[in-house]
Amino acid sequence: MSPRVLFRIFAFAELVTWAGLITALIVRGAGVTDALVRPAGGIHGFVFLSYCVVTVLLWVDRRWKVGTGLLGLGSAIIPFATLPFELVADKKGLFGGPNWRLGPDGERPRGFVEHVLAWILKHPWLSILLLLVAVTAAFTILLWLGPPIPMGDH
Template sequence: MSPRALFRSVAFAEAVTWTLLLIGLFLKYVTETTEVGVRIGGGIHGFVFLCYAAVTCFMWVNQKWPAKTGLLALVSAVIPYATIPVEKSLDKRGMLNGGWRLAAGGEEPHGLLEKLQAWVLRKPITAIVVALIAVAAVFSFLLFLGPPDTWFA
């Protein structure tokens, strides 16, 4: 999968999961009928949010985005549906073009982040297993903490 296809897919999925969460919030707080939508939509959205953040950081390194661009892409996940216009803007400006520059046979990595990315691209199955375990661990920890509105209560 190309960097462009990966980023576009995850940006779209992040926006879709906002819809699930917002529907759940509507059912819980407006109609006061059920909390199931928040539990399910919130969980799915949280998982996809973490995936979007990881993919955005990966793209940031691969595409050599300036700090402002990388931070904007990360922050866009916090605002409902903002990942779509950010993705469209990056695509229009050619900032999603190209392949995986640090893949086998590509550029030589420099620095810790590029070396990590090169390892991921050169050992994708091992990296996917490690990433899934890491995301599941973070996700489980966040579930253990409970909804964000209860963290400081």
């Protein structure tokens, strides 16, 4: 899968899960039910973490400037901002060609971070499994810690 397509999928998923979470919060605020907030928040949190992983992968592979990488990560914090970031990044050519720069037939990695990404791209199925486990572990820890604002303190 090309870097552009991968990023586009996760940027759109982040946007959709923001919509779901906001809708659940509105439904709760209207007094209808609060039962939707936990699943919508959970799905959004998982997609948020996954989007961040994909953003870092592209940041390394495409050698984005620090500001671009931080803007990409920050766009996930603002509702629906991943779409404008993705559109502008695509227009500026930040996703490059269809192949990964550090893929099996690509450039030789330099430094630890590029070696890790090159390994990930050389072993995609194992990497997906390991990244899924890592995101799930982070997600589980965050769920255990609780919401950023305790429910009774709003």
